[in-house]
Amino acid sequence: MSTPFYRPVGDEVEVFHAAARRGLPVLLKGPTGCGKTRFVEAMANQLGRELVTVAGHEDMTSADLVGRFLLKGGKTVWVDGPLTRAVRQGSICYLDEIVEARQDTTVVIHPLADHRRELPVDRLGTSVPAAPGFQLVISYNPGYQSVLKSIKESTRQRFVAIELDFPPADIETDIVACEAGIDADTARALVTLGRAIRDLDGSPLREAASTRLLILAGGLVAEGLSLRSAVRAAVVRVLSDDPDLVSALGELADAVLPNRE
Structure with missing residues (x-):
């Protein structure tokens, strides 16, 4: 895989690397098309970690992130969602435009974004501890989102924020x-x-x-x-x-x- 091309504008690379070393979640703010996704791709490449990307949308449920029971070969089996896979593997999970999802869905990330660093899987009656290297990254466009679609303070204050804009x-x-x-x-x-x-x-x-x-x-x-x-x-x-x-x-x-x- 080729190295993603990214040109730093400020101290965003240093901030991300410092957050990664501490396992801190990162909130990326910036307008559409300014390079948020490319920035995350470049950081994952630099850190040598797998990147799992999930695009937020208004129909997204917690099961879309965590996982669900499915019928396979006549049997009911549990299938991890992308967030659970990233937690187990120690990958970077990037939730793009997270505010598009319902707020009752986004609260599932709270235990991952604080000192607990674990993902509750209610349907299995257990929690999955984050493997070493796991990092949660979310993004949104504060200039585009409506008042009804904003990040709750209880979510926001769990994250280190990096603000990106169109470069010089x-x-x-x-x-x-x-x-x-x-x-x-x-x-x-x-x-x-x-x-x-x-x-x-x-x-x-x-x-x-x-x-x-x-x-x-x-x-x-x-x-x-x-x-x-x-x-x-x-x-x-x-x-x-x-x-x-x-x-x-x-x-x-x-x-x-x-x-x-």
């Missing part, structure tokens, strides 16, 4: 160039556009132009698509369905991007 322009240019496989000038043009969209006053966009979108656009350029066509497909049309807003974003792109075609 020079670092973001390196990231886009490396990840998309394009030259620095093209990557710089995409980053300039992305930052122009993020800086729009009174923007009606629900989400900003993320680093992830810029990489997608760069990937289309690497496949031979023109820069403007790539931006329209991977950035402009993705950010909104409103015709007027799509038109305005297209005009902004035309004004910001270099005239290459």
Whole structure:
């Protein structure tokens, strides 16, 4: 497996490593597409630990995390969920956008995120102690979540928090160039556009132009698509369905991007 590409912006790597040495859970905060998942992948790689990733959603139950009884070959057997497997194996378990899950589901992580470091498995009538190396990592986007979807204080105060954001322009240019496989000038043009969209006053966009979108656009350029066509497909049309807003974003792109075609 190749080493995940990650460029540090602040002290996030040092904080994560220190937390890992103490077995402390980590809360990642930041906008969609700023690199939270890539950061966790890079940290797991650096620490030499398996990474188990679970995407949070509103229908997620505690059984989806912990496990359930299933019929196999005519017999009822217990099957561990991803969180239980990570606890047993000493892996890093990354619960992405955890607030999308119901709050009665997320409380199952409380005994894992404090001094007990154990996972209660009520259906088996037991608790599973966390193996050495286990670490719990959760993430959410505080700028996107509604008041009804926020992390409870009783959960939040069990975690070390790392705040991530879109990187400075020079670092973001390196990231886009490396990840998309394009030259620095093209990557710089995409980053300039992305930052122009993020800086729009009174923007009606629900989400900003993320680093992830810029990489997608760069990937289309690497496949031979023109820069403007790539931006329209991977950035402009993705950010909104409103015709007027799509038109305005297209005009902004035309004004910001270099005239290459």
